[in-house]
Amino acid sequence: MPIVQHLIVDEFGSFVAKKSGRLRVTCQGEKRSDAPLMHLETVLITGRGVSLSSDVVAACAEEGVPIHFLSSRGKPVGSLYSAGLAATVQTRRAQLEARQDSRGLHIALTVAEGKLGNQINLLKYMAKYRKAKQPDLYKEVRLLADDVLDHIAELDRLRAESLQSPVRSYTVDDVRGQILSIEGRGSQKYWQAVGKLLLADLNWPGRRTQGASDPLNSALNYGYGILYSQVERALVLAGLDPYAGFLHTDRPGKSALVYDMVEEFRQTVVDRTVLAVFNRGGAIELDSRGRLTEKSRRSLADKVLTRLEAQERYEDKRHPLRNIVQMQARHLAAYLRGERNAYSPFVSSW
Numbered sequence: 300m301p302i303v304q305h306l307i308v309d310e311f312g313s314f315v316a317k318k319s320g321r322l323r324v325t326c327q328g329e330k331r332s333d334a335p336l337m338h339l340e341t342v343l344i345t346g347r348g349v350s351l352s353s354d355v356v357a358a359c360a361e362e363g364v365p366i367h368f369l370s371s372r373g374k375p376v377g378s379l380y381s382a383g384l385a386a387t388v389q390t391r392r393a394q395l396e397a398r399q400d401s402r403g404l405h406i407a408l409t410v411a412e413g414k415l416g417n418q419i420n421l422l423k424y425m426a427k428y429r430k431a432k433q434p435d436l437y438k439e440v441r442l443l444a445d446d447v448l449d450h451i452a453e454l455d456r457l458r459a460e461s462l463q464s465p466v467r468s469y470t471v472d473d474v475r476g477q478i479l480s481i482e483g484r485g486s487q488k489y490w491q492a493v494g495k496l497l498l499a500d501l502n503w504p505g506r507r508t509q510g511a512s513d514p515l516n517s518a519l520n521y522g523y524g525i526l527y528s529q530v531e532r533a534l535v536l537a538g539l540d541p542y543a544g545f546l547h548t549d550r551p552g553k554s555a556l557v558y559d560m561v562e563e564f565r566q567t568v569v570d571r572t573v574l575a576v577f578n579r580g581g582a583i584e585l586d587s588r589g590r591l592t593e594k595s596r597r598s599l600a601d602k603v604l605t606r607l608e609a610q611e612r613y614e615d616k617r618h619p620l621r622n623i624v625q626m627q628a629r630h631l632a633a634y635l636r637g638e639r640n641a642y643s644p645f646v647s648s649w
Contacts, residue, residue, distance in 0.1 A: 303334035309346035317354040342366040373524025387538030393635040403471040407546040411482040413644025414562040418489040421566040424649035443492035450485035512589040522569035525603045531557045537628035567647040572606045
């Protein structure tokens, strides 16, 4: 029996029950899968009409296995965690206090810089395979990557002006609008370059977040939803409050810190995976409502979770991306507690 680390339940009418030391998924009386709790890391409920017993909830809580609920579009709906994971007062108090001092501003700038840096490196990675056969396209994409680099330079100047100001002390609330403006303009250049690297017959309308009705944007949004669940788990395990962010503002029901940390991993984990599927002619289908089919959702979830097991260089060694997410969360918590001098972003190689 293969080891199941991430149990995905996406079939309408499925029921999840606890059988001895494992979770069993059945649908219409037929067994779909068995997942031993000793190997399980997360449970992802991504379909409608799924039921699970109270024994499943209790067993997952006891074993520290979070249960994440995602909509069919990949939007996080809710999560269940062990109560003991929230008992990290020192870290959470430091996290809330940092919003009012230079630490919060440093984190927001770092997150934005990391996102733009990963966008640049993914463009370079995708473009290098076009250099010989499509030199003009290669040059266009590299120029757009250089434009994104200019926006990192803008962030560097803003960092110097705000964190080293002899006149006053700035907080993230004072300059958040400027950070988001710079990051947004850099991302526009990134998506412009991505459009040039896609196969011509895809007829991609450009990046859409809310209400996406084309396969590529729907796949990206769903992939981000899978990534959100993994990042949230890492933050909770590090003792952080996933709802108290820095770059993203607080709002009821919005996991602002999850959105912050996801920015460092979108390109490396999701964009690279999804764009490869489409450029290789992979079949991602929508149903009559313009939503990803059950088969496409499962395929995308499997690919994103597999990508999280791929190794990248981090702190002079190679680690699975999943472990890098967890280490970044712990580094962030340590920085907030004063145990590290700075927080540095994860930027993948190309």
